[in-house]
Amino acid sequence: MISFINIPENSDFSIHNIPFGVYNQDGNHAACTRLGDIIVDLHQCMQTQLFDGLALPKGIFHKSTINDFIGLGKPITTEVRKRIQKALLVGGFLDNDIFKDSPLFVNAEKVKMVLPIHIGDYTDFFSSKEHATNTGLMFRDPANALLPNWLHLPVAYHGRASSIVPSGTPIRRPNGQTMPDGADKPIFGPSKQVDFELEMGFVIGKETNLGETISTDHAEDYIFGLMLFNDWSARDIQKWEYIPLGPFLAKNFASTISPWIVPMEALEPFRVEGPTQDPEVLPYLQYQGNKNYDIHLSVDIITQQGISQRISTTNFKYMYWNMCQQLAHHTVNGCNMRVGDLLASGTISGPTADSYGSMLEICWKGTKPAQMPDGTERKFIHDGDTVSMHGWCEKEGIRIGFGACDGQVIS
Numbered sequence: 001m002i003s004f005i006n007i008p009e010n011s012d013f014s015i016h017n018i019p020f021g022v023y024n025q026d027g028n029h030a031a032c033t034r035l036g037d038i039i040v041d042l043h044q045c046m047q048t049q050l051f052d053g054l055a056l057p058k059g060i061f062h063k064s065t066i067n068d069f070i071g072l073g074k075p076i077t078t079e080v081r082k083r084i085q086k087a088l089l090v091g092g093f094l095d096n097d098i099f100k101d102s103p104l105f106v107n108a109e110k111v112k113m114v115l116p117i118h119i120g121d122y123t124d125f126f127s128s129k130e131h132a133t134n135t136g137l138m139f140r141d142p143a144n145a146l147l148p149n150w151l152h153l154p155v156a157y158h159g160r161a162s163s164i165v166p167s168g169t170p171i172r173r174p175n176g177q178t179m180p181d182g183a184d185k186p187i188f189g190p191s192k193q194v195d196f197e198l199e200m201g202f203v204i205g206k207e208t209n210l211g212e213t214i215s216t217d218h219a220e221d222y223i224f225g226l227m228l229f230n231d232w233s234a235r236d237i238q239k240w241e242y243i244p245l246g247p248f249l250a251k252n253f254a255s256t257i258s259p260w261i262v263p264m265e266a267l268e269p270f271r272v273e274g275p276t277q278d279p280e281v282l283p284y285l286q287y288q289g290n291k292n293y294d295i296h297l298s299v300d301i302i303t304q305q306g307i308s309q310r311i312s313t314t315n316f317k318y319m320y321w322n323m324c325q326q327l328a329h330h331t332v333n334g335c336n337m338r339v340g341d342l343l344a345s346g347t348i349s350g351p352t353a354d355s356y357g358s359m360l361e362i363c364w365k366g367t368k369p370a371q372m373p374d375g376t377e378r379k380f381i382h383d384g385d386t387v388s389m390h391g392w393c394e395k396e397g398i399r400i401g402f403g404a405c406d407g408q409v410i411s
């Protein structure tokens with residue numbers, strides 16, 4: 001497939017991708033996709049004959065989120081994506097001089113990408129065996145690093161949706177209560193251990209009613225697409241507050257997402273087998289087929305002066321619990337899902353020290369600081385540092401990516 005739009009080599013936004021996002025230009029929101037460095041305005045596409053015959057409500061792309069579009073269901077959203085893809089090919093519907101200088105095409109540098117969905121509820125899993133083992137080794141009994149439930153269910157907690165922000169939003173270092181080692185009472189002040197968590201989040205595309213469950217066989221019908229997700233964490237606050245109810249203020253000050261939702265159809269060629277699950281899981285968590293995805297992931301720390309260091313390289317394929325199992329487990333008690341809900345994977349750590357998904361693990365609780373090219377070192381994230389996450393799939397000449405998931409920590 002060749003587009004008439006020039007696509008830079010190694011662009012995340014090839015003709016095979018066609019992700020969905022929302023951009024803001026002078027206060028005006030519109031749904032869009034991206035090809036190379038060009039934003040394609042879908043509201044403008046509605047003014048042409050491109051979507052004729054499809055049951056698209058008027059103004060569906062002229063909104064600040066794409067929840068209503070996603071809610072139309074996969075038969076329609078998949079067809080919309082196919083039509084856009086075909087129209088962008090050489091000789092396609094949009095390969096026409098009348099559209100050349102129209103507001104249908106916008107330079108990506110000239111617009112601001114915003115949060116593309118209204119997220120009603122957000123859940124964070126803990127589904128990487130390597131990550132769960134590492135935290136167990138650091139904080140609990142090394143002989144029993146995994147807690148007894150971990151191999152039997154995808155552990156999770158309910159997070160906070162209001163503080164999820166798009167890539168590029170500055171992250172203020174949180175204040176909070178911590179208990180210094182050896183102290184007899186807690187202190188209050190800025191967290192000294194701000195960390196990232198490299199995750200992927202999936203967007204719910206189809207609602208369920210209270211009381212309904214989703215089987216692993218049908219789970220994919222309910223998953224619209226994926227984004228990169230940075231679950232910012234304040235380790236010192238977390239350590240003091242989390243017992244016995246789990247994460248709270250150490251987590252809810254901010255989470256960053258990449259602004260493009262890559263639909264599951266684009267990820268289809270990159271399915272891979274998941275790890276063997278031993279012991280065998282309960283019947284409602286058993287599944288058929290390849291449910292993991294080969295998505296390369298990286299994290300860079302970029303200092304205020306622009307000095308960059310790659311700190312982690314890993315892959316989404318390592319996840320022990322897959323998205324279908326997470327969704328089956330989340331709804332097995334009848335908890336309902338709504339369009340736009342976000343379910344995050346949990347920190348994605350690979351088998352080696354350079355593939356861990358948090359500073360906590362990379363620097364092993366601060367005992368092995370990471371070296372930066374300017375001679376400084378990091379145990380956690382400093383003020384002025386930008387954490388930049390990227391994700392991409394590559395196979396047989398096809399490459400698709402997620403765009404950046406960036407956030408700068410400020411004081």
Ligand code: CA
Nearest residue numbers: 197231346347
């Ligand atoms: Ca997390």
